[in-house]
Amino acid sequence: xxxxxxxxxxxxxxxxxxxxxxxxxxxxxxxxxxxxxxxxxxxxxxxxxxxxxxxxxxxxxxxxxxxxxxxxxxxxxxxxxxxxxxxxxxxxxxxxxxxxxxxxxxxxxxxx
Numbered sequence: 028x029x030x031x032x033x034x035x036x037x038x039x040x041x042x043x044x045x046x047x048x049x050x051x052x053x054x055x056x057x058x059x060x061x062x063x064x065x066x067x068x069x070x071x072x073x074x075x076x077x078x079x080x081x082x083x084x085x086x087x088x089x090x091x092x093x094x095x096x097x098x099x100x101x102x103x104x105x106x107x108x109x110x111x112x113x114x115x116x117x118x119x120x121x122x123x124x125x126x127x128x129x130x131x132x133x134x135x136x137x138x139x
Contacts, residue, residue: 052108069094
């Protein structure tokens with residue numbers, strides 16, 4: 028998959044997928060539980076790849092990429108259900124970081 032998608036496209040694709048089922052979106056609390064579950068699975072994969080505790084031979088194969096995809100999917104479902112535009116949310120957070128952390132880190136061009 029060498030194509031780029033906008034955040035709006037991702038949100039629309041997830042909505043189209045969820046909308047085909049009568050049950051629709053889970054409640055916000057159910058989605059928080061799912062986010063927590065998926066984050067735990069991602070943490071476990073990162074620990075297996077980068078930490079000292081390697082997988083048992085009996086454990087199923089998974090990947091950091093797959094677990095990030097699962098986490099992203101659940102985050103998008105939650106945003107959709109709460110009518111949150113993730114692109115707008117991202118813009119707001121990035122502006123906050125750029126303002127708050129303007130002098131916090133050493134810029135690459137300053138170290139010369």
